Amino acid sequence: MLHSVIMAGGIGARFWPLSRRQKPKQLLDLLGEGTLLEQTITRIAPLIPETERWIVTNQEQMRRMQDAIPSLRADRFILEPIGRNTAPAIGLSAVRLLAYDPDAVMVVLPADHRIDHIDEFRTALTTAANMVSDSDILATIGMTPSRPETGYGYIQLDRKAKQPTSGAYWVKTFAEKPNLQTAKLFFESGEFLWNSGIFVWRADVILQQIAEHLPQWHSGLQKIAGALDTPEEAAVTQQVFAALKGISIDYGVMEHAPRVAVVKGEFGWSDVGSWDEVWRLLAQDENGNALRGNALMVKSRRNLILAQNRLIALVDMDDVIVVDAGDAILICPREKSQDVRAVVEALEKNGHDRVL
């Protein structure tokens, strides 16, 4: 059966001052379309019934998500005791799903992405699910790049090999976020796709690949599997996660696995990774300004202003982000919006808990 596993453990510090411990990125309505988590659920809803929709997160975030979306079922949350990056979270999910459905096919989705063309997205997921349902293939969804973006990882596909199925290719290599020069080469080659972080595979296959490439992690997961639905489950999970190092599924498994295929998608995907990306996604006026709330632009271009009732007036300012969260305001150049994390770190260091 097809299951969705939404990865929703993060805070999204790059979206401070709107993102807070109490209000993580996936619960923000950054684009005026509803929260990113709701959008993610809505996108998969026609493919996967409610009983097969899982969310991986921690206890604290679970409570906040249930407050925000009361229809979420408590028994479909998979709780990480500690954040250990994607490989342990996915492994834990696979263990849980296998106990419930030995034939489980998992669609692993970040909670905080945006997609323009939902029908094409669903088609790509279906293609991937059909491809893996009866095989040992690990499938990813790769996006045809629309620009030489340096903020994403890339997947090189193997054009010469026979396609595993129509719309999919065997993967030659994974490449980390490139510098601009490399990104341009990737973009122009036509052989590279953006790595969306969306994966589709059988739960038993991914566990087997974790056993192969991350044996230490696999033995921890086996311990958890043995304690499932016993009074020791929480304690064992806690103990195993505490002892494991964090590692991403890309780095830990995908780059080493022998049979990895990518379904090529063109559905207008974004990971909504920074305020700059929000500026790109929002409607801009004739001066390139994306404005919300009470904003006044004088000789100012290509800015993102998320204001409230209080007027925010810019004079002679170009390419900046201004976000007013009521109790805190961020001002940052658009091109440096990846650095917003640094504010959160500085606030933590200086004990400004009130705005974290």
Place this chain on the structure above:
Amino acid sequence: MLHSVIMAGGIGARFWPLSRRQKPKQLLDLLGEGTLLEQTITRIAPLIPETERWIVTNQEQMRRMQDAIPSLRADRFILEPIGRNTAPAIGLSAVRLLAYDPDAVMVVLPADHRIDHIDEFRTALTTAANMVSDSDILATIGMTPSRPETGYGYIQLDRKAKQPTSGAYWVKTFAEKPNLQTAKLFFESGEFLWNSGIFVWRADVILQQIAEHLPQWHSGLQKIAGALDTPEEAAVTQQVFAALKGISIDYGVMEHAPRVAVVKGEFGWSDVGSWDEVWRLLAQDENGNALRGNALMVKSRRNLILAQNRLIALVDMDDVIVVDAGDAILICPREKSQDVRAVVEALEKNGHDRVL
């Protein structure tokens, strides 16, 4: 007798969002030392008794100044019915002073300047007052420049001519705000002083010079003089001002008068003309940031942040002004802080009266 005439008619639109119709620049405490008007009064207080301290302004501003400084005497306000720049305001003051004291010597002072060394300032005023008290000299105070500033007018002094008195020079020319190249020449020549806009002269002498160089304005002033202390005074003043064009005393009189002398001052003067100047005058931390209120700087330098309780966080921003007035926030590059007026114009045009 020595009289002070404080010019206090303006709003100081360049200090929006702190300056408002209800709260003009001279009533702001921009530097944490008290309001600029109070500072101006305090500086002259030991030289000029309260009964000889006059303020030129309009009806509306008079009320606000009295609210802010209750000790100001209503009968020492000289009211312009309409703003017509400095020549008519000074002419009106001379007419009023002469009716009160035929030997009046006027010290004309902008309400909104800052001075570091008050004793030296007082010495310069006394030098000027002594020089003009019994002569037809128009005296100005000129400041030894500390940098090639393009925001000030300059006065060229005549080094060859015999000095009118110790500490003073005859003036060769007045120069408007120069471009940077010219400002550098002025600065390096040693012959140029900054024009402070502080003037000292006998009331009868300035009126005579207005008669000479601005005859139309003078005949208007004569009409006002004839109506002083009659029931027609306000109506005549209104009528005369309505019919006159605005003109500055520098352009209308000083540049043409035959006997103009400048007293050279070195008392750390600033006209506090822009937010950039406020940044320059305030204490800066080791990164060049001048911060008030709740501000957090991450990799950000040489900024002026006037925050309140709400946190203002900058990341990777250099050389900007951020002013939070509660209901409105300004963000502007320091070097463009002269353009803040443009916000006020845009707000007027768009009917944002709430924040004007």
